[in-house]
Amino acid sequence: MKPQVHTYRDDAMGEHDGVALAALVRSGDLSSTEVIEAAIARVEAVDPILHAVQVRAYGRARAASIDIDAPLAGVPTFIKDNTDVIGLPTNHGSACYVAKAAKQDSPVTTQYLSSGMVALGKSRLPEFGFNAATEYRYEEPVRNPWNLEYTPGASSGGSGVLVAAGAVPVAHANDGGGSIRIPASCNGLVGLKPSRGRFADGPQAKSAPINVVGEGVITRSVRDTAAYLAAAERFAPARRMRPIGRVEGPATTPLRIGLVIDSPAGAETDDQTRTAIERTAKALEAMGHHVEPATVPVDEQFAADFVTYWGMLAFLATRTGRLLIDRRFDATRADGLTLGLRSQFQRHLLDAPGALRRLKKTEAIYQAAFGRHDLILSPVLAHVPPKIGYLSPQQPFDQLMKRLTNYVAFTPLNNVSGGPAIAVPAGMSIEGVPIGAHLSGKIGDEATLLCVAFALEEANWGIV
Template sequence: MRHFPDYPHYDGLGLAALVRTRQVTPLELVEAAIARIEALNPGLNAVTLPLYEQARAAAALVELGAPFAGVPMVLKDFWCTYAGIPTSAGNRLLRAIPRSRDSELVRRWKGAGALIVGKTNTPELALQATTEPEAFGPTRNPWDLSRSPAGSSGGTAAAVAARLVPIGGATDGGGSIRVPASCCGLFGLKVSRGRTPSGPEHGEMWGGLGVEHVITRSVRDSAAMLDATAGLDPGAPYGLPAPARAFRDEVGAPVGRLRIAVTDRPLFGRSVDPACSAALRDAATLLATLGHEVAEDAPAIDGAACARAMMTLVMVEIRVEIVAAARLAGRRPHPEDFEAATYAAGLLGAATGADAYVTARHAVQRAARDVGRFFERYDLLVTPTLAQPPLPLGHFALTPAEAAALRVINQLGAGWLLRASGVADRIAARLFDFMAFTPLFNLTGQPAMSVPLFWTDGGLPIGVQVVARYGDEAGLLRLAGHLEQARPWANRAPPGYLDTPVPALT
């Protein structure tokens, strides 16, 4: 079997073209991915469950005409299921329980020719903005190993940034595609609510906040994978009209002159780091140079009410997930089976009354109306993806006082104390101070992407978020293609991860 040292220089479509023209075989691509994982993953902890033998077996069955024929990819270990393999969700209880069937999205990824070589790290139940689960340990950012790739799709982002694979499955319930894409210098598209399937295990994920797609280096890989996966599955609660043409065809298509609003005023948090504001100013200048109409403006929303609504909805969902996890394991929920913050969040969800839950849903609907009216005046909104650059590992760790309070709350089973003590609000404030711009569009359903246009003087990537009208992924992908052409980023890799020789497996 041939060694393929050029593997990390190609995006997914580039690798598939080599397979179709028989310059390389699917098995050779799988072995190249495995070699990189074995050599580089020990320093990253991005891939937590290798699926090497499954990928090798699937390589022999690849249809050469599939859009991603033979292309290695990874799956985030949350929500989507792979038959016969655990979906751990970063939890010690679930890591040994195999699932019975492929989720519809995994089925479509496989149908597109992708070969799944592993599952990637995620915070427990995807609840944190960093990927440091107790069950699997922290994932490190390839751009700076002392920093986090963020979360909750941090394992996938680290794997793609380090060129272990060109494409990785990811989820986004508050920013979890866009946030790690920003921290790892990648392209991350959160699709509109209902664009990709969530069945058969789920109807709506996190009350409609969550969607699934991929993190990639190139725009065209994201677009082509969306072509392969978009569309209703049986019984889906939402649906969107089919696009006028293939999403892949939007990349490089004419954009026209767009009306673009820009803002670095936090939508949820309290302040913005100067480096993130600089990233926005840089993007605004680039967009104006490309001929677009750029104005400072932002949706008129009640950020505090939206943040409260989101916390209410997510805490209830976490309680449901805790109960479901315990049921899968054949037991009742118990604090020892979950991290302290996760279990306490579930207790808070259990203590949430029906009136509070419905009030939160109403707040979400008001925000959707407000944002919808905003997009009657503008084609796009541009913000920093995050309010802070990539953060050191441990930044979101509980203080000793918070940890002690959670132990008491969990022992008592008193979720209401989490809010009454102020601990919940302090933890949420740290989260929203970092993710000040992304969660709103999970609430309202708009598509949004993080585009890697800016790096700090210290070499850390900072993404810029672009948001479009509901259902307009096509408009985002058209602009992304032009930005990628104007400011190429696909060949910009973390130091030591692109050209470092990786020995072939023997």
């Protein structure tokens, strides 16, 4: 297999990020048609290898009306296939049903496209976003463009792959346990999960017992992430939360940064990841920040409670599928992870009230962890991205769950607490796949995360 795949070429897109492309469209140096056609050609060149696209919508993209004054005017993008786009099906990565065309845009889609971007279609995710690898029971897995034998992460795996391969500069992603930050880390990209309540929610997030989902983007540059956040905020400012504003570069204020290398839930961090995070800490110290060891006051009980909640979501998805999703929903076609989570939840049903009660206290615990620190630095994942198959949903469930909980050991805390966090590149593994660093911030303080990410990017730290 070819070890690395990309689509960079001498066309209208070149190596521009989204902000640069929008500026060229706005000035008339490029037409939106040129950019969209270049992106379509790139997607078609790479997707037969990477399998990142779920739905193509090229005709509507070509016919789209461009708001030339929008911050990301004419920038081609993809929307994750768990989010409704009018006229397109939403299949949530599942073989349990075949979706009909959505009758209207999700509020998430409306806010997302208010930035001026043009959707070329929908990107793939694992079933209901439950897995940390974009793999399936019946279909081809999504492959990492840095090394095709390895996972690109999940659940926004298709979006991460399309951005990493250069097919589009920005793609929609959402994050219920790490699903923006994990594919950003695995693909050498930038991925920020915003604070709970910062942006519009989809209907599933609103109706969940605890809203753990944050909506955002995966990008190749920090300024694209910052530009999108500013655009989304202008469209619908968050209530009772300090505005992010347009962050355009690093700040010079020294920060107190806590360093957490080993998971508070007990998972062991591998040597390559440990080295990458220690080197990132030294880079931050060289910039004038004070970095010191820190602890996060959660433990193995938090991890167990999160798995209980994970199982509850699988139980609800499969038990209510015919009522809420599609009357032809067939739960027997779900993959092994979904069915295993459902079964485990049913066996431990009486644990759910206590788990929910403890998880709802996490926000206060999280905020207290920032009593002496402005940010906390950790790995995104406890070890480097594994080969495809290691997290296959069809392996024995107990083995898969042990692997998942040892791998996804850092990101869920931000989902349950509502705190923001950003994944940024931290280097390359000997296997030829990226490693990411994770910066967590106080609830509502995305601006500081962006400032530090800009500083690391300008220092070419971790660029892959």
